[in-house]
Amino acid sequence: MMNTLTTSRLILRPWKESDAKSLYQYARDSRVGPRAGWQVHTSEEDSLNIIRNVLSVDENYAICLKEDNQAIGCIGLKKPGQTQKVTTDFEIEVGYWIGVPFWGKGYVPEALLKIQEHVFLDLNDDVLWCGYFDGNIQSKRCMEKCGFVYHHSEENKLCVLLNEVKTEHYYMLTKEQWQNKNKGS
Numbered sequence: 001m002m003n004t005l006t007t008s009r010l011i012l013r014p015w016k017e018s019d020a021k022s023l024y025q026y027a028r029d030s031r032v033g034p035r036a037g038w039q040v041h042t043s044e045e046d047s048l049n050i051i052r053n054v055l056s057v058d059e060n061y062a063i064c065l066k067e068d069n070q071a072i073g074c075i076g077l078k079k080p081g082q083t084q085k086v087t088t089d090f091e092i093e094v095g096y097w098i099g100v101p102f103w104g105k106g107y108v109p110e111a112l113l114k115i116q117e118h119v120f121l122d123l124n125d126d127v128l129w130c131g132y133f134d135g136n137i138q139s140k141r142c143m144e145k146c147g148f149v150y151h152h153s154e155e156n157k158l159c160v161l162l163n164e165v166k167t168e169h170y171y172m173l174t175k176e177q178w179q180n181k182n183k184g185s
Contacts, residue, residue: 003118003122005061005114005115005118006066006114007110007111007113007114008110009065009066009107009110010063010064010065010066010107010110010111010114011064011065011066011069012061012062012063012064012075012111012114012115013061013062013064013069014056014060014061014062015051015055015056015060015061015062015071015074016051016062017048017051017052019051019062019070019071020044020045020047020048020051021044021047022070022071022072023041023047023050023051023055023071024041024043024044024046024047025099026071026072026073026098026099026100026101027040027041027047027050027099028040028041028042029099029100031100032097032098032099032100033097034162035133035135035136035139036095036096036097036133036136036139037133037159037161037162037166038161038162039161039162055074055076057076059076059077059078059079060074060075060076060077061074061075061076061111061115062074063075063096063098063107063108063111065107072098072099072101072102072107073096073097073098073099073102073107073108073111074096074097074098075094075095075096075108075111075112075115076094076095076096077092077093077094077115077119077123078092078093078094078095079092088126088127090124090125090126090127091125091126091127091128091129092119092123092125092127092128092129093128093129093130093131094112094115094119094128094129094130095130095131096108096111096112096139096142103138108142109142109145109146112142112143112146113146115128116128116146116147116173116178120175120178120179125175126174126175127172127173127174127175128148128172128173128174128178129151129170129171129172130143130148130170130171130172130173131168131169131170131171132168132169132171133159133166133167133168133169134166134167134168134169140169143171144171146173147173147177147178147181148171148172148173149171149172149173149177150169150170150171151170151171151172152169152170153167153168153169153170154167154168154170155167
């Protein structure tokens, strides 16, 4: 069973079927999915199917405000075999998104910092990868704010869920970098 993680303002918890309405509310906005590499949700039923078939996996968390525990975004980890970035058993990739009304409030960096702690202390991984598609400057800023370091870019990369070719920029954070950043805190 997957753990629930908490921060000062957030609960990161497994997705539930009852999150379908909230998921649809934010995932139907065309400013969210396509920049993260997935299609806009077309109905509450579509969102329910995505919860059942995509989001309900280990290490994939609904980002919820503590005040109401309603899903406002997602942050999840992918191990080797689930991603092209991760190549060893001690590397993992993180991906995230949040609904437009919650942009610019620091929720994603807060969730990402908690995930870093989880990855390096609980899962004992050595490298955390993250990436963003060209034009998603908010995601780039979030990665940099959370200590990720630019690694490389790949052009003409097929984004399967959108059936589009994009440029993706890869960032990484090692356990050693994370430990040095967190000394004394």
